[in-house]
Amino acid sequence: MMFDLSRLMMNPWKMNAGLLDAFYPPKDISTNGHLIDFLFYYTTAMNIFFFTLVCLGLFGFSYLYHHKRHPKPYYTHGNKKKQILITTLIGLAVFFGIDATITSISNQDLVNTFWKFPTEEEKPVKVEVLAQQWMWTFRHPGEDGEFNTADDILVNHDLHLPVNRKIEFRITSKDVIHSFYLPNTRLKVDAIPGRVTRMWVELTEPGVYDIACAEMCGTHHYLMKGRLIVHSEEDYLAWKAEASRIAKYENDTDNPEFYWGWKWGNN
Ligand SMILES: [Cu+2]
Structure with a gap:
């Protein structure tokens, strides 16, 4: 089954936006x-x-x-x-x-x-986030469920996640301090070079939402706008299968730069 993004582009929150809407916070799509x-x-x-x-x-x-x-x-x-x-x-x-x-x-x-991070029994969806001037890169483990292996799925700007699952992010930066911000969940955490920070969330509504950098990180700070694409569980699996298939051809595994990820310990 091919994953169809256009269906998700209908974000009612972004339609009919009037002046008054600027006074309201963006729609909350998280459990907390x-x-x-x-x-x-x-x-x-x-x-x-x-x-x-x-x-x-x-x-x-x-x-x-x-x-x-x-x-x-x-x-x-x-x-x-x-x-x-x-x-x-x-x-x-x-x-x-x-x-x-x-x-x-x-x-x-x-x-x-x-700070009550999901336990292994809760089978959280795990994502590594790399911030750099001026882009977000999201790393998903491939079919082996392990990070930093040849079958990882790497996506710039777009973060694909399922609804109604606990999601854990581990975040770092390649250059300066950035801040990974999901306005629709009210969550943000600094992305710091040489360090891994953590954040978890559970999303409640499929759709397409904003990702921003909440730390003034340089002249093109504004370019660090990404898209959070929240799928139904079914669409998420379809996206992941498709992305895994593409990753097999596109991953440049000869390039040592490809392996910027890391294995997850208990920290
Ligand atoms: Cu930034």
Whole structure:
């Protein structure tokens, strides 16, 4: 069965895009993106709340103590017990309501979710990601399931993945620091030369989405736009079979540069 990309190009999110759409985040197509969205909306709501409170105080007191109502000025250093108490309470409310809360929630998200990498039993789809000025290269293990062998599937710019499977990325860079960013999953992680970073995701909706570099990496940083192509399980297998077949002919295995990948340990 030939894999048909055109069917997936119908991404409803990208159609009918109006000016207002710029205010909304891209569609979340991951199982855990909502955790990041919650933090974002919580921080925004709390900031609006405290901003309103400060404005009410600023403009409210300016109005109440206008010189027409209070011709005799009142001077204070703000160091009376009541004033110190109110200032301290507002400071504590901001600290615990925003800083401590988002730190605690994001730490829990990291430990309980984003750092809970899929186990071997969960049979994650594994991908190696190589960033370089200015391109992404994705390396999929071929039929042998091993990385850095002659049957690996290498694709520039396009990342083909199945829906409803756990996917683990191991990421590195050839030159400078880049950042592998999937806006529709809210996830990003730095790609660092000489180091392997990790990220995992589970996708919920087939379609074609953006891949970006989220680290200013040079003059052609903007060229590091890739495509995340999310397939149904069936289409993914068809794509992989086709890509494996092509890899047999196209892989330049005499070139040592071909073997930039690495075997996966437990790190
Ligand atoms: Cu980059």
